[in-house]
Amino acid sequence: MNLKEMLNLADRIVFEKTGQHLDDLQEAVLKATLQHDTYKHVAKDFDCSESRVRNAASELWQLLSEELGEDVNKKNFRSAMERWKVSNVSNFAKDVVGIGIFNLCGEGRHPPNIPNSHPPNQETSNPQQTKTLHQDLSEMPELGAFYDRTHELQTLTTWILQQNSRLITLTGISGIGKTSLAVQLVQQIKDEFEYAVWYTLDEFPTIDKFQSNLIQLFSNSEKQDSSPTNQKRLPLIKYLQNHRCLIVLDDVHNLFCSGESAGKYKPECEEYRSLFKQIEKLSHQSCLMLIGWEQPREVTQVKNQNTPIRTLQLKGLDIAAGREILRDYGLAESDNSETLIHRYQGNPLWLKSVATLIQELGGGVTELLPNDTILLPEDLKDVLHQQFDRLSELEKQVISLLAKESQPIDRAKLLENDTIPVSDLANALQSLSRRCLIEQQANFYAIAPVLRQYAIAHAV
Numbered sequence: 001m002n003l004k005e006m007l008n009l010a011d012r013i014v015f016e017k018t019g020q021h022l023d024d025l026q027e028a029v030l031k032a033t034l035q036h037d038t039y040k041h042v043a044k045d046f047d048c049s050e051s052r053v054r055n056a057a058s059e060l061w062q063l064l065s066e067e068l069g070e071d072v073n074k075k076n077f078r079s080a081m082e083r084w085k086v087s088n089v090s091n092f093a094k095d096v097v098g099i100g101i102f103n104l105c106g107e108g109r110h111p112p113n114i115p116n117s118h119p120p121n122q123e124t125s126n127p128q129q130t131k132t133l134h135q136d137l138s139e140m141p142e143l144g145a146f147y148d149r150t151h152e153l154q155t156l157t158t159w160i161l162q163q164n165s166r167l168i169t170l171t172g173i174s175g176i177g178k179t180s181l182a183v184q185l186v187q188q189i190k191d192e193f194e195y196a197v198w199y200t201l202d203e204f205p206t207i208d209k210f211q212s213n214l215i216q217l218f219s220n221s222e223k224q225d226s227s228p229t230n231q232k233r234l235p236l237i238k239y240l241q242n243h244r245c246l247i248v249l250d251d252v253h254n255l256f257c258s259g260e261s262a263g264k265y266k267p268e269c270e271e272y273r274s275l276f277k278q279i280e281k282l283s284h285q286s287c288l289m290l291i292g293w294e295q296p297r298e299v300t301q302v303k304n305q306n307t308p309i310r311t312l313q314l315k316g317l318d319i320a321a322g323r324e325i326l327r328d329y330g331l332a333e334s335d336n337s338e339t340l341i342h343r344y345q346g347n348p349l350w351l352k353s354v355a356t357l358i359q360e361l362g363g364g365v366t367e368l369l370p371n372d373t374i375l376l377p378e379d380l381k382d383v384l385h386q387q388f389d390r391l392s393e394l395e396k397q398v399i400s401l402l403a404k405e406s407q408p409i410d411r412a413k414l415l416e417n418d419t420i421p422v423s424d425l426a427n428a429l430q431s432l433s434r435r436c437l438i439e440q441q442a443n444f445y446a447i448a449p450v451l452r453q454y455a456i457a458h459a460v
């Protein structure tokens with residue numbers, strides 16, 4: 001169930017017991033629970049004490065425990081509700097089809113992003129929702145605190161649900177929040193699909209393992225649904241054509257060669273190329289989402305809305321969301337919090353890393369980050385090392401050229417260098433942009449301060 005459905009269901013349970021819908025504070029407690037947010041934030045939003053929120057929460061847990069027949073609390077709310085839904089599945093389905101209490105399919109084809117405050121009593125219209133849902137999300141990571149990304153979630157939801165895009169790539173530098181964004185997205189839209197699957201590729205991602213896992217899931221569930229004997233196994237693409245599936249593949253950079261420009265398949269992963277091609281070219285209602293530091297070379301930035309491919313390069317969080325992260329480290333109110341967020345490009349992982357260091361040293365953003373200082377905690381260096389380690393020699397040369405300058409460099413000036421031929425330089429710039437390691441504005445190229453600092457210190 002996505003957030004909205006979970007709230008609808010909780011509201012109905014509470015309504016049946018008390019004759020009253022969830023009030024705003026109760027709803028905020030449930031949202032915070034589902035989004036791994038703290039009661040402290042809820043108290044701040046409601047301008048009340050944390051203990052008031054805790055009391056409201058504990059009354060709600062008590063009420064839900066009585067109705068669900070098990071101890072319900074902040075830690076197990078989601079799973080308790082899922083269990084309850086499964087064991088009450090026939091009533092649940094009856095409500096969906098007949099009475100229409102739940103609005104299971106979000107707002108039709110509109111992005112089901114932020115739930116309304118009191119969603120029950122809306123008509124439901126999509127009978128497809130009575131189809132059995134099959135999910136293999138065991139590899140999908142748990143979502144921690146998650147701020148903003150409203151716009152990105154809306155864009156992705158529109159691409160997938162309204163425009164029926166078949167192949168979506170979500171790229172961005174390490175730690176920018178690709179996986180977290182995709183988890184949030186999957187939680188919100190997964191019930192629109194018959195199958196929702198998440199696989200994280202390891203360093204040796206053979207296509208056989210991937211295909212056979214998926215086909216296993218399809219054939220098992222088809223047997224359960226229709227109980228034919230000796231069902232024949234079909235090629236993967238046939239299943240994607242027969243069913244509406246959402247498949248997320250995380251860490252797809254593991255498909256590509258290290259030491260080469262971005263997106264070149266490892267020889268043993270070439271078969272993925274033809275699978276992706278089939279998914280793009282053949283007609284079906286499924287969607288494959290590829291997440292990672294690199295995307296396949298053949299998937300270029302798509303400007304044409306008529307193709308079934310979409311690409312999103314994820315950028316950093318804005319100041320407000322960055323502050324939310326710093327708040328967890330007691331740094332949100334410091335004078336320089338905005339500078340800190342800018343300097344670390346709103347990258348949530350970089351911010352968490354530097355905030356931990358500052359917190360462990362006893363605070364003092366101004367003192368520890370005078371002028372243009374960049375702190376590079378060891379864990380952050382490790383993360384950057386993995387990224388830089390994948391670069392081709394040519395890309396490394398271009399990075400070191402850019403790192404010598406503190407200001408963006410004009411392309412004409414870059415071309416003046418006498419070591420890298422023009423065509424090599426152009427390819428390297430393209431590859432580095434695709435990896436989000438450099439930024440381009442008009443004819444100017446720049447490298448982020450954190451990356452520059454790393455490149456200088458480690459003589460990339």
Ligand SMILES: Nc1ncnc2c1ncn2[C@@H]1O[C@H](COP(=O)(O)OP(=O)(O)OP(=O)(O)O)[C@@H](O)[C@H]1O
Pocket residue numbers: 144145146147148149172173174175176177178179180181292293317325348349352
């Ligand atoms: N919107 C967000 N709000 C709060 N924290 C976030 C957000 N997005 C990501 N984070 C946090 O930032 C860290 C990195 O996020 P995530 O793992 O999603 O990044 P990634 O881009 O997938 O990185 P990698 O490329 O290394 O897999 C995690 O600790 C995550 O909880």
Ligand SMILES: [Mg+2]
Pocket residue numbers: 178179180250251
């Ligand atoms: Mg990730």
